[in-house]
Amino acid sequence: MSKERMVQGVVLAHGTMAQGLVDAVARISGVTDEALVAITNNGKSPDILEAELGAFVGNGPVIIFTDLPSGSCAVAARVCCRAGGEEAIISGVNLPVLLDFVFHRDLPLPDLVPRLLSKGREGMSSVPDFSGSDTP
Secondary structure, three states, X not given: OOHHHOOEEEEEEOOOHHHHHHHHHHXXXXXXXXXXXXXXXXXXXXXXXXXXXXXXXXXXXXXEEEOOOOOHHHHHHHHHOOOOOOEXXXXXXXXXXXXXXXXXXXXXXXXXXXXXXXXXXXXXXXXOOOOOOOOO
């Protein structure tokens, strides 16, 4: 994929979460080339949120990363992506997902999205490890 066709990432979240994640990714990765943009829903009507997000949709491949699979951020993402262009929505965003994204955004969406979903799941763990436990 050429540089101009690299996937744009938009982190859309409640409060200051989006800006915090984008800032953390830049500090850890050193990638500061607008690979990720942060949008908050703070004080915004659904129409304003959709307008802000709509500026990124339809301009090439984009992944919208939302904090939750429902709520104002997810609804705005779904409304903006309903035309079915070169967009994908990933909900439950975390730092491992975004770090992998900035280094692999040259991949086409059908390859990139499953990769990111896998990285997000792999990025979660517990101490002690209860993942193999028989406890409900």
